[in-house]
Amino acid sequence: ETMYQRFLREHVDSTGTGGNSSYCKKMMQEREMTRPRCKRFNTFIHEDIGTIKNICKTPQIPCKNGKMNCHEGEVRVTDCRLTARFRGNCRYQGRGSSRRVVIACQGKLPVHFDNYL
Numbered sequence: 001e002t003m004y005q006r007f008l009r010e011h012v013d014s015t016g017t018g019g020n021s022s023y024c025k026k027m028m029q030e031r032e033m034t035r036p037r038c039k040r041f042n043t044f045i046h047e048d049i050g051t052i053k054n055i056c057k058t059p060q061i062p063c064k065n066g067k068m069n070c071h072e073g074e075v076r077v078t079d080c081r082l083t084a085r086f087r088g089n090c091r092y093q094g095r096g097s098s099r100r101v102v103i104a105c106q107g108k109l110p111v112h113f114d115n116y117l
């Protein structure tokens with residue numbers, strides 16, 4: 001799996017609208033973020049990949065790690081936050097919104113989601 005493929009798996013659901021907790025529970029499982037551990041926080045972006053790639057063309061801004069390969073844009077998202085775990089069962093609170101996100105890009109491809117709420 002390349003970093004781009006991983007970004008797509010973890011953060012892109014172009015056709016979905018998301019927005020609630022059952023969406024998060026289902027998608028966190030389907031996209032393999034509940035094994036071996038429940039990922040604590042994850043964001044799904046509900047925009048087509050062209051829109052997301054276009055964010056990589058905006059001016060560079062610093063990432064959290066200080067590198068300068070981050071970019072920002074406003075997109076529709078569902079933020080999934082872990083609320084409980086029990087015997088490998090991960091429970092999430094899901095919330096949909098349109099918000100500013102920061103992503104790291106390599107070349108023209110998004111490879112990392114930088115801003116968790």
Ligand SMILES: *[C@@H]1O[C@H](CO)[C@@H](O)[C@H](O)[C@H]1NC(C)=O
Nearest residue numbers: 016017018019020021022023
């Ligand atoms: C949660 O969202 C999904 C897809 O966005 C939708 O199909 C479903 O009806 C919603 N469920 C609830 C309980 O609102």
